[in-house]
Amino acid sequence: MDGQYGDSTRSVKAIASEAVPGQPVGPSPVPAAAFHLSSQQDDPLDAYGRSSNPTWRQLESALAQLEGAASALAFGSGMAAISSVLRVLAKPDSTLVVPADGYYQVRRYASEYLAAHGVTVIPAATRDMGAASAEADVVLAESPANPGLDVVDLHQLAMQCRRRGAILVVDNTTATPLGQQPLSLGADVVVASATKALSGHSDLLAGYVASSHAELITAVARERLLSGAILGAFEAWLLLRSLGTAGLRFERQCHNAAALAVTLNAHPAVRAVRYPGLPDDPSHRIACAQMKRFGGLIAVELADADAVHALVERSGLLIASTSFGGIHTSVDRRARWGDEVSDGFARISLGIEDTDDLIADIEQALG
Ligand SMILES: *Cc1c(COP(=O)(O)O)cnc(C)c1O
Numbered sequence: 001m002d003g004q005y006g007d008s009t010r011s012v013k014a015i016a017s018e019a020v021p022g023q024p025v026g027p028s029p030v031p032a033a034a035f036h037l038s039s040q041q042d043d044p045l046d047a048y049g050r051s052s053n054p055t056w057r058q059l060e061s062a063l064a065q066l067e068g069a070a071s072a073l074a075f076g077s078g079m080a081a082i083s084s085v086l087r088v089l090a091k092p093d094s095t096l097v098v099p100a101d102g103y104y105q106v107r108r109y110a111s112e113y114l115a116a117h118g119v120t121v122i123p124a125a126t127r128d129m130g131a132a133s134a135e136a137d138v139v140l141a142e143s144p145a146n147p148g149l150d151v152v153d154l155h156q157l158a159m160q161c162r163r164r165g166a167i168l169v170v171d172n173t174t175a176t177p178l179g180q181q182p183l184s185l186g187a188d189v190v191v192a193s194a195t196k197a198l199s200g201h202s203d204l205l206a207g208y209v210a211s212s213h214a215e216l217i218t219a220v221a222r223e224r225l226l227s228g229a230i231l232g233a234f235e236a237w238l239l240l241r242s243l244g245t246a247g248l249r250f251e252r253q254c255h256n257a258a259a260l261a262v263t264l265n266a267h268p269a270v271r272a273v274r275y276p277g278l279p280d281d282p283s284h285r286i287a288c289a290q291m292k293r294f295g296g297l298i299a300v301e302l303a304d305a306d307a308v309h310a311l312v313e314r315s316g317l318l319i320a321s322t323s324f325g326g327i328h329t330s331v332d333r334r335a336r337w338g339d340e341v342s343d344g345f346a347r348i349s350l351g352i353e354d355t356d357d358l359i360a361d362i363e364q365a366l367g
Contacts, residue, residue: 011245027058029055031117033049035047045341055237060208063363069211071214080229082140082191085230089137092118094138095120096119097132099124099125100126101125103142104337106140122136125148126142129141129327133157134197140171141157143182146176150282159186171191174295176295179295189209189213197250197324200326208233259359260348269303270301271301273301274299298319298350299345299347302344314365318331326349328354
């Protein structure tokens with residue numbers, strides 16, 4: 001039913017509260033560690049704050065709607081969501097494929113923690129995920145991959161995993177559910193950081209898991225209860241509140257990214273640009289087939305580290321900051337964090353500033 005609506009309509013509808021006269025129109029936080037119990041009911045919905053909370057449920061229902069999933073589970077961060085799913089799925093003696101060019105902490109978690117528990121971890125480049133999946137029991141794909149923005153054909157990968165009996169987990173952080181819906185392309189589970197574009201204000205950390213496999217959701221909910229990787233009620237509320245404007249913000253971010261990608265592509269100071277929305281990008285064809293929007297991130301390569309620092313210093317709008325998806329346009333030089341990229345490689349996260357202001361500012365800052 002919601003398929004007929006545009007992004008902003010879906011965002012607004014996803015957080016709509018029931019129309020009860022006298023009740024608030026917007027979401028309200030319910031901070032509680034313990035709830036009153038009744039003498040009749042042994043297993044109430046809300047008993048203790050580590051197992052459930054009404055604000056989570058509202059948030060989870062909104063996230064499930066946006067991802068096209070039967071259920072979603074909120075977590076205290078993207079890493080809490082991802083590591084919980086991997087602890088449930090990647091058993092000792094199983095083989096897990098992780099993106100070699102994706103978010104580095106996930107790779108680190110797999111090689112430092114899961115490998116020590118008997119999981120064989122195979123890092124594979126996003127473009128080689130299909131071939132690597134032939135060996136796997138669990139495949140974690142990230143598309144577009146952070147920070148290089150390579151895209152993998154998710155439908156094809158899902159078919160390959162299904163044939164082999166492997167489970168496909170997709171990290172949907174960079175695209176957001178407004179950019180692509182991995183479950184509709186055949187993925188089994190979506191994991192994501194809501195710290196980025198979904199919350200969008202660079203002021204909270206959150207993560208989630210979405211899936212239509214009831215047994216898997218039950219197992220991940222149990223893992224969350226036991227590991228305690230929960231989201232606070234206030235963060236859940238702030239995220240819920242932010243989801244209402246996610247469509248509006250993401251639309252502007254994607255528009256700004258498309259405009260800046262074209263500008264950078266034509267600029268002599270720029271050595272290389274990756275943006276799935278650029279017609280000459282190696283990922284463009286697959287991106288067109290599976291993405292509704294190409295996202296708010298651009299990967300750019302300048303001459304060296306000094307060139308990236310000079311760009312930020314000469315600009316009146318850019319800020320140097322890691323993370324992405326916020327309302328401010330930000331630049332992150334990834335070699336600083338140990339990504340295997342050149343010193344002049346930067347990920348630019350587009351904010352919601354006016355497009356003309358941003359392009360003019362960056363053009364003058366590039367010199
Ligand atoms: C940021 C990020 C994560 C981790 O999310 P946190 O909320 O920082 O824990 C996972 N995957 C990707 C692709 C990310 O960009």
